[in-house]
Amino acid sequence: MLSELLEAARFASTQLAQASYSSRQEALLALINALKTAEPLLLEQNTLDLESSRDLAVSGIVLGWLRLTHERLQRITRWLEQLYQAPDPWVQALPTGRNTFRYAVPLGVIGLIYEGLPTLSLLMAGLALKTGNALVIWGGASSRFTAQAIANVLQDALSRTSLPLSSLQTLPFELPPASWLSQPKAVDVAIAHGRSRFLAEHRSATCCPFVPLALGNSYLVWDGSVSPEVILSCIQQSHDGSPDRPLAIEKIIVLAGVNPSHLTFVMNELAQAGYKSAVDEYLRATYPELPMVDATEWSLPYLNQRLAWHYEEDLGKAIAWINRYGTTASVIATTNYQDCCQFYQQVHTPLVYLNRSPQLERLSALAIGVVAERGAYQGVMGIEQWLSTKQIWL
Incomplete structure (x- = not known):
């Protein structure tokens, strides 16, 4: 099952890399509309998560991340609408010198793992569609009902477009990230959100570039x-x-x-x-x-x-x-x-x-977070960080 899901995501990434701007925009608009329609169900399923998390003694920090409100969903919708209005990130040719130039290309398959912020998957799904990347999502047990409701929103949106349904996939929370992040070429980049212990635990099992989103301090x-x-x-x-x-x-x-x-x-x-x-x-x-x-x-x-x-x-x-x-x-x-x-x-x-x-x-920045670790990139993570460049020689 897992290998089939990952292979489907890889196939979707090749289709997305060739998708027209209008196709990607169509999918992003479908996501916005599906999110507006699904708000009552999302709030209902989120209530189930909050109730079960209290029984499981989930920390107050994670409960704060997990909690959905009408206002939070409205902010996400506005963010996606502004992303929709942004220009096509692929079209910017970047001159580098005589007889050569660079242009933007998608990264491929991006993995998202989060400890308790399921709404992050909506922001990242929007960025994935805008930039032509496939997205594989995993959330912890504390958000399982909300995560499944969001997964249904993503699939509903994709079903109304010509893009593969496997472009945005949500893995069952029973499948630990180590079972797929440790596989070579399962994903091209892993983005993680959570507390320090959560990040350290999953970083050690990852064989691809691991990008934790910074919090506090x-x-x-x-x-x-x-x-x-x-x-x-x-x-x-x-x-x-x-x-x-x-x-x-x-x-x-x-x-x-x-x-x-x-x-x-x-x-x-x-x-x-x-x-x-x-x-x-x-x-x-x-x-x-x-x-x-x-x-x-x-x-x-x-x-x-x-x-x-x-x-x-x-x-x-x-x-x-x-x-x-x-x-x-x-x-x-x-x-x-x-x-x-x-x-x-x-x-x-x-x-x-x-x-x-x-x-x-x-x-305003169309950002999903901040990368604080020294390496290839530091700073606000937005559209540009979801793209690589290809250099062409004439």
Whole structure:
């Protein structure tokens, strides 16, 4: 059964690579319409997942990812509609020199595995159709009812087009990712969304390029030159928005110029808003009532309303700390222009924000997430990252 599904996906990828733009657009429009029609059923099946997940003691973080609402489905529909309006990504010829040029081609078969965010499969299905890639989807047991309902939406959409039904496939959750990601050429790229343990478990079994979508662990540097209200807004806005909050600020570096009363004010306001803080050894002397941050936590995401506070004497040392432990995004809040320049030039995180809250604008960027690992690509993952290039010599 598994080998047949994977072979069907590979066959579909060859058909999609030759599909016309109108055929791909037709399928994307069919997906949008099918999603609108299926909303009541999706919400109903999602309720079953939420009820069974509580019985299975699924973590609150995963439950937050799993939960569907009318508003979330509306945002996904708007995202797909904007994707539909985007130009054909294949048509851009990229000149490289005399007698040669490059043009975009699909990657082939893309695998998606997720721990508890089934709506990600809808975004990726849209990107797959737009770019001409086949998609193989696997979700954990906590989302099995929602995942099956989404699979029905995808198949319903494809049945109204000329594209193969195997272009967008959902594997049973009983088939562990290791059973197919470990097979050579089963998929060309594996994209993963989940907590650190989930990613580590499945990375080790994968023999193709493995692309985890980054979550949390964004750093904020506060030098004291901006008001505490600005810091509050920056932190809280980063925790709003999409269910997985991929760029949430979880670590704050306080420089020597911060007024102690301002720091206390910000911590108290965040505590009243439900945030839990921990501090490093230096700040513990001032805030003995707060727990110490474990040394292993500086490089890991919390994925909830937890914050870790660290003190450094100057910006250079703060940048060195971020380059050692930061993964996703880094923010500086300062009125000093030279410090802004030093920060964006020297910090290594893939996304850098100057005096603004880090938020993944999935709608305007047509992005599904952020890739934070150093390698072939770092940054926002959107249409361009679903394509490769072929070089032609004349």
